Structure formats: C-alpha cells, structure tokens
Amino acid sequence: MAAVRTLFLLALLLAPARAEAPVLVAAASSLGPPLQELVGRFSQTQGLPVKLVLASSGKLLVQIQKGAPYDLYLPADPAYLERLPEERLEAETRPFARGRLALYLNPRLGLAPSGPGVLRDPRVRRVAVANPGLAPYGRAAVALMRRHGLYPEVEAKLVYAENVAQAARLAAFAADAGWIDLGAARRLGGPYWQAPTEDHPPLLYAAGLLRERGRAFFAFLQGPEARAVLARYGLEAP
Numbered sequence: 001m002a003a004v005r006t007l008f009l010l011a012l013l014l015a016p017a018r019a020e021a022p023v024l025v026a027a028a029s030s031l032g033p034p035l036q037e038l039v040g041r042f043s044q045t046q047g048l049p050v051k052l053v054l055a056s057s058g059k060l061l062v063q064i065q066k067g068a069p070y071d072l073y074l075p076a077d078p079a080y081l082e083r084l085p086e087e088r089l090e091a092e093t094r095p096f097a098r099g100r101l102a103l104y105l106n107p108r109l110g111l112a113p114s115g116p117g118v119l120r121d122p123r124v125r126r127v128a129v130a131n132p133g134l135a136p137y138g139r140a141a142v143a144l145m146r147r148h149g150l151y152p153e154v155e156a157k158l159v160y161a162e163n164v165a166q167a168a169r170l171a172a173f174a175a176d177a178g179w180i181d182l183g184a185a186r187r188l189g190g191p192y193w194q195a196p197t198e199d200h201p202p203l204l205y206a207a208g209l210l211r212e213r214g215r216a217f218f219a220f221l222q223g224p225e226a227r228a229v230l231a232r233y234g235l236e237a238p
Contacts, residue, residue, distance in 0.1 A: 022049035023214050024069060026060040028076035029165035030099060030137060030181040031205065034233040035074075041229070042220050050217055056163035058134035064088075064210070071214030074221075076136040076164075078206040091209040095238035096221045097230045099203035100182035101140050101195040104171050113193040116144060119154045119177060127157045128170035128178035137164040140200035141179035147199055182234035204238055 027035055032054045039050045053060070057075035061083060064070060074096075075081060081093045105111050109123050119127060130138035138160075145151040159174075161167040164181050171178025172188050181203075185192035209218045220226055227237060 020049060022051040023071045023217055024051050024053065025072045025074065025214065025217065026053045026055070026064065026068070026070040027074035028057045028060075028136070028205065029054045029163035030076060030184070031074060032165055033183060033187070034230050034235060037229055038220070038226055041225065042217055046216055046220075048216060054163075054165065056131065056134040057136060059162070069211075071209075071211040072218055073208040073210055074205060075208075076203055076205055078204055081206055081208040084208065088210060089208055090212055090215070091218065093206050093208045094218075094222060095204050095206045096226070097205040097235040098197075098238050099137070099205060100197070100234055100236065101137060101144065101200055101203060102180055102182045102185035102192045103195065104168070104178045104180050104185045104188060104190060104192040106171065106176050107190040109176055112191045115193060116148050116150055116195075118193070119145075119150060119157070124176045125157060126159050126170075126175040126177075127154060128159050128161055128167040128175040128180070130164040130167045130179070131160045131162055135163050136201075136203055137167070137179065137181060140195075140203055144179075144195055144200040186234060205235070 035052055039052060043049055057077055057080050061080045064073060076099060078093060103113055103116055105113050111118055111121060129141050132138035132142045145154055159170060161170055167178050168180040168184040171180055182194060207218055207221055209215060
C-alpha cells in the first residue's frame with residue numbers, strides 16, 4: 001500500500017501543471033494578421049497565452065453586450081466602446097492604431113486604379129464591401145463613394161461581406177474589386193488605390209480593457225514593439 005501511495009504522489013509531482021487559461025481578445029477582423037504576430041511575440045516574452053476572436057466590430061459588441069467573457073475589445077471605431085456601460089471598462093480606452101482604406105482591383109481585369117472613378121468601368125461588375133451596418137471599413141467606403149458622387153452608380157454592384165477580411169477574400173476570388181484595408185491590399189499583391197484620409201471618416205482602432213486579465217496585453221499594444229509591427233501591416237500611429 002505504501003508503494004502505491006508513493007507512486008501516486010510521484011505521478012502528481014511529475015504531472016505537467018494545468019495550462020493557464022488564455023487572455024480572450026475580441027478584435028476587428030482587419031487586425032487579424034498583425035495581431036497574430038503580436039500575440040506570438042507577447043506570449044513568448046510574457047509567458048501568457050492569448051486567444052483571438054476576430055469578427056466585425058459590431059458583431060463583437062453584440063456578443064459582449066450578451067455576456068461574452070472577453071478580456072479585451074479592439075474595435076475599428078472608438079464609438080463601439082462608448083456604447084458599453086462605464087462599469088464594463090477597467091481602464092480608460094486608448095487609441096493604438098489608425099487604419100487606411102484601399103480600393104483593390106482583381107488583376108485579371110487589367111485595370112490600374114488612379115481613383116474611385118474606376119468603379120464606373122463596365123468591366124467592374126461586382127464590388128466587395130464590408131457590411132456598413134457592422135463594419136467601420138464598410139461605412140468608410142460608402143462615405144467615400146458618396147463624397148465622390150459614385151454611390152448611386154455603384155450601389156447595384158456592391159456585394160456585402162460580414163467584415164473587411166471577408167471582403168478581401170471576395171475581392172481576391174469572386175468579385176472584380178473590393179474596398180478593403182491597406183494591409184490586405186498589399187498582401188493580395190494586385191493593383192490598388194489608397195484612399196486619402198480626408199475622403200472618409202477616420203478608421204481609428206481603440207482598446208477597451210474589459211477584465212484585469214487583459215491589462216498586460218492592453219499595455220503591450222501601446223508600446224514601440226507593437227507600433228513597429230502594426231506599421232508593417234499598413235496601420236499608422238493614431
């Protein structure tokens with residue numbers, strides 16, 4: 001019996017410690033590629049695992065309002081954070097990056113865009129755009145088309161995606177063009193036009209700390225290492 005107890009104790013001592021629960025980060029889909037790199041860097045240096053949940057800013061807000069247990073919320077518009085009760089936020093919200101809107105054209109069209117007027121070309125029959133009711137990039141695209149007097153002509157061509165990451169996939173494979181984030185346009189490698197910031201509402205990413213567990217990553221996003229990574233993905237300092 002003593003031998004059995006000894007073996008049992010040894011098994012307990014040698015068993016690996018239970019993995020720490022990851023920090024849950026709900027983020028706008030356009031942040032996916034840079035955040036995946038940042039999470040890897042953070043987890044390696046801090047020893048704290050992070051799990052990303054990527055979707056449209058509006059969809060994530062609804063999930064939070066319904067009680068989703070996220071620790072950090074990173075929407076592509078600070079207005080979403082203003083719709084949360086003050087008691088849900090553990091710290092003052094902070095902007096950490098500014099996004100840029102781009103009009104991407106599928107290379108098979110053989111068109112080089114010099115501005116949004118290229119959408120009038122009859123070869124452009126389907127234009128992917130994130131749902132403006134859920135995604136800031138979609139709202140920015142619609143605002144820009146209205147500003148340039150294009151929206152009435154282009155509206156029938158629009159193909160709506162749930163978020164800007166899905167819009168990028170549509171632009172690459174099924175549509176002829178797409179209003180997407182600059183980082184995605186660069187990764188796709190085809191011709192694109194970078195929209196001037198004054199042509200649409202600002203695309204400002206902000207961080208909202210929902211639980212203390214997310215504070216370390218919340219602070220990491222404000223640092224120089226994170227800024228350098230974000231810049232490589234087309235995200236400017238706020």
